[in-house]
């Protein structure tokens with residue numbers, strides 16, 4: 001059977017009555033992005049979608065440090081021992097609710113917690129409430145994201161322990177938005193057995209960002225997203241491009257893992273698989289060693305040999321470093337290629353969006369990518385684009401058939417919105 005969907009989106013319908021606890025009025029949502037040794041957080045007031053406080057607990061399992069910042073400018077940094085995620089959550093509760101850096105009087109003001117999850121595979125095509133079954137499904141697909149999913153599960157369990165199970169928790173998946181891709185886009189030309197046996201296919205990542213900026217673009221240009229063909233370019237340390245047709249992801253550049261597609265800070269992006277096998281043979285690399293080369297020593301860093309960071313490369317290129325120039329040229333060329341490919345895949349293009357650290361800030365990159373794209377209907381406005389960093393702005397000419405916009409992404413806000421929508425449904 002072609003579609004082996006095993007969705008759990010509607011699994012999470014029932015919840016205990018005790019979860020109401022007067023949280024309805026507070027509307028404060030804690031957003032958690034947990035890794036194996038860190039826990040980033042934002043507390044968002046959903047009445048006006050403002051960030052009340054944010055920070056990070058670092059070096060979990062190997063020392064520990066909390067960096068906390070409130071909206072009114074109070075900053076707190078402390079070295080604390082975090083043997084596990086549980087101690088990090090305990091510290092977070094303490095800092096949020098007591099002492100001079102507190103932003104809530106009591107933790108009961110926090111209505112719910114939203115967690116970012118990297119891999120939801122074919123089980124999750126939208127955000128869901130955390131249940132035991134949801135949690136074990138996320139754990140069971142750890143093979144597909146060994147560096148991320150086990151850490152997410154640890155963090156959710158620690159969060160439940162510290163906050164109590166009566167505080168609703170929601171999971172928001174990087175992959176969910178791309179579950180609308182058709183099989184012709186997500187299948188690799190490998191024996192079908194490997195899809196059936198090991199779930200090897202394209203999943204795509206950065207889904208929360210592509211979903212956020214494409215929806216926002218619809219609002220900005222005052223059109224129904226259902227009527228739009230959009231290409232969203234999320235360009236940062238990790239980069240991916242998405243074809244969004246009628247509000248749905250129909251193709252994206254990252255694949256089975258976030259290694260595929262564009263060349264990135266330290267990731268290679270797509271390469272001929274035979275080149276990988278050839279290098280492994282020549283260098284005598286194990287799969288783990290080859291994975292390190294592809295994920296940590298390639299991309300900008302591998303080509304330039306100086307840095308993974310786009311700003312360093314632009315500076316070095318301006319000073320005449322040819323390898324830094326080459327890395328930049330490769331990245332821009334690859335972005336152009338995806339834009340052409342996805343316009344063809346969708347049978348047209350209404351808007352192009354730049355987001356992510358590089359997409360939002362690097363005006364020279366936006367100009368280079370949009371250069372000579374008139375054949376596609378892109379009339380780029382160099383003057384409007386020049387010098388613009390991190391703000392929502394149309395950077396195409398008024399006469400341009402294809403609208404080009406900078407739309408800063410906000411994945412945390414989308415996680416908070418999904419979390420709120422789900423808890424409203426269950427209350």
Ligand code: AMP
Pocket residue numbers: 235236237238265308309310311312356357358361362389
């Ligand atoms: P992200 O992963 O989205 O945080 O993006 C990180 C990337 O954005 C790095 O390569 C930075 O060099 C790049 N970046 C951040 N700020 C700027 C800026 N002002 N100009 C150019 N690139 C920037």
